[in-house]
Amino acid sequence: MVAGAKILAFGGYQPDKVVTNDDLAKLVDTNDEWIRTRVGIQSRRVARDDETVADMAEAAGAKALAASGLEPSEVDLVIVATCSPEVPLPNVAATVAYRLGIPAPGAYDLNAACAGFCYAIGAASDAVRTGSARNVLVIGAEKMTSWIDWTDRSTCIIFADGAGAAVVSPAADDEPTGIGPVVWGSAGDQANKITITGRNGALAQDGQAVFRWATTAIAPVALEACRRAGVTPADITAFVPHQANLRIIEAIARKLGIPRDRVADDIIHSGNTSSASIPLALARMAEQGRLRPGTPALLIAFGAGLTYASQVITVP
């Protein structure tokens, strides 16, 4: 057993193609002003047809690994949170590990939809603390646009593609734990609120019901994650919720009393990238100098299932 786990580094990857609200207004009956005010998105990234979830996961994983200073051979577990792989098998994690030159690690995909990254960080932290793994590469990677109906204006304006990654490692004995206890749960009675049905199905969601749930049920989970980590929202220097909808993000932040300048708003130029949104936002905030190393950041993810998970991490 080791005392605790911590995050060493983040990495993010986004496809090159930018799709603006004006571009979408040519496909469906919508407009820039409506999208900005309802969901807060100005533009999003969309993967090429031949660009796979594994390709994006590999790119983000390579960046996180390089930033961590670890050699690929030092990683012994790879977890890919995804709900949008092209095929159910083989899984994404084993392919990505092989491509990154990580020799024969444990490798699995995890599906908690948009909540996946926080689930995966929780699983990685537990694996490190119990000794099941030494160093874990955690990746959230999604090609949501391959599961979108481009004639459905309630969903095609929201979802996007990308990947983000983090490296989880043991904390030294004299070091404070860098990943707090995960607070996670689900509401399976509302499974029908966000769905993809059938082999050729498209994502459908009951937007109003999901908005209500996210703006009521999620803030208490974040508060509990703070309590279990021994911090208060006033201590949080970066609040990084799943980038679902800017209105949801701002409503949760308001309930927690966290000032706007500490709140991730990567959705504005990235859209909703499901399990990739939190690590992408973290990687962006790190690049922009908006993260303060050694201080607590609060993560909370929520999505289809319905599922949710939250934890406090120490900024690497």
Next chain:
Amino acid sequence: MTDQEILSGLAEIIEEIAGTPADEVTPAANFVDDLDIDSLSMVEIAVAAQDKFGVEIPDEQLKDLKTVQDVVNFVSKNS
């Protein structure tokens, strides 16, 4: 709770969520046309109203509540 108390409580909620000055929240005001409040803000207002008045306003009812007085009546009838 009197209708006047519900109205002033509702005005406080609307001011906080939508930034609409409380004195503009009159009984006849239409949420969409007069107060510029969209469907998502209506959900937030419904949730805040539930906390404040203890009356749940389900999504399926929400679309029928078009004016401030409609909400006052709904809360009054169900509290």
